[in-house]
Amino acid sequence: MAPTLPIVIYHYVFSPVGKRIIWYMTLRNIPYTHCLQPLALPRPDIAQIGVSYRRIPVLAIGRDVYLDSRLIMRKLEELYPPSAAHPSLSGTTGDQKAIERLLDVLMSDSGIFDKAIQLLPLDFPPLSDPEFLKDRAELAGIVPGKTPPPQSAPGPDPKLRRPIAAAELRDAMEILETTLLADGRDWVLKTDRPMLADIEAVWLFEWMVSMDCFSPELINSNQFPKILAWIDRLSKLVAEKAKESPAEEVNGDIAAATIFNSGYAEEEGIVEEKEAVVAVQGLKKGDLVNVYPTDNGCLHKDTGALVSLNSKEVVINVEGKNGKIRVHAPRHKFAIEAV
Ligand SMILES: N[C@@H](CCC(=O)N[C@@H](CS)C(=O)NCC(=O)O)C(=O)O
Incomplete structure (x- = not known):
């Protein structure tokens, strides 16, 4: 109960x-x-x-x-x-449950959320607000005067951060476009309605689309037609459902x-x-x-x-x-x- x-x-x-x-x-x-x-x-x-x-x-x-x-x-x-x-949204077979869990790991643990944040346009208003930048530095554990300055780790030139992040995101989107959604199914588990696996896979990409500020080169219907159609289907369905109560x-x-x-x-x-x-x-x-x-x-x-x-x-x-x-x-x- x-x-x-x-x-x-x-x-x-x-x-x-x-x-x-x-x-x-x-x-x-x-x-x-x-x-x-x-x-x-x-x-x-x-x-x-x-x-x-x-x-x-x-x-x-x-x-x-x-x-x-x-x-x-x-x-x-x-x-x-x-x-x-x-009603349940969970997969019923072992394979379906595995896909659900693996999509959660991909979206939450692979670091692509951070990559998407790195790709916010430079003129995105909060990024020029010093208070917001101070807040996000605190999120990363940096508080001037309280925490030691971060060690500069060896790594690529900062100007390469965005292209590197874009490649990571593209990789994650390709997984969906070329495997799970490749056969033209409506939902990730080929069910007749969206399931938990769809929710686990969609949230970051839906955010990128709905923010409407990311470069169209990152997520566009020529490169990822199936992902975009699936996001559209799912968001319309959720919006309809939300109106009910x-x-x-x-x-x-x-x-x-x-x-x-x-x-x-x-x-x-x-x-x-x-x-x-x-x-x-x-x-x-x-x-x-x-x-x-x-x-x-x-x-x-x-x-x-x-x-x-x-x-x-x-x-x-x-x-x-x-x-x-x-x-x-x-x-x-x-x-x-x-x-
Ligand atoms: N692993 C956490 C990540 C949560 C997360 O990163 N949330 C973002 C908002 S989408 C956040 O809290 N950003 C910093 C903030 O708003 O203070 C989870 O799954 O709940």
Whole structure:
């Protein structure tokens, strides 16, 4: 049975990773409210629920707060099992599930999101805003006067960054155009409707198209006709579906009240002693730990009492101004350190 607890997603409209989750919830009829955030820090709405993590999206189901879209997706899959109200989007065969997972790895872990960001046009307005640039330097872990200046790594001339990034993106798009979509199918798994595999594959490319500022040389219908037609099909379908039950937008105070007036979505788990990160630090339930991402946004550590830890996630109890929440982070690309 799906929980009846309210879902709040913190995101901003230009966040492709946020859209990954929004599209999934839309296609599965999972009701949510959204609390829109600014493009850069500060984000007092998120701070007021007691979360220090700085990336977007963050999703709360009742008082359980989930960081990182991959964990969010996995939790929505677990907590909202297929039903008539929430039709499944997951592949059913082993091969389909493998494709879903591999597309997630390709889009999230291959670094092509960063490459796409490097390819934003130089006249893209935020790139000439010193405050925005300072914020994104902080995301990369650079704070003047606080962190040591980054070592200049040996590498290609900076003017080659864009052509190198473009080649990486082209490679990823070629995978879709020349393999999964090559036979003219409508959806990645050759199903009669879009599935999770489509969502896992589409979010970054859809963002590039919808931003309408990337060079047409990067993504155009001569080079990638099947990808562009598929993005168009999927975005129209999601837009139609979203109109059926539009999500309500709430402000930070209402979002916080919604969370703190709810119960927990999940039972407390255990701290698995055999996990190396537990054994090495001698961690026990209740110990105070810091949890933070290791790839970027690393300066934002969430501190709380350890609730559970297994091979997939760590959960801590965090005391917000208005009460307690449980913060869940994935193990992938996150550190857990005793305080
Ligand atoms: N691995 C993270 C990546 C999230 C991510 O990079 N989100 C971008 C927005 S799309 C972000 O947070 N950028 C910095 C910021 O907005 O503070 C996830 O899957 O959730």
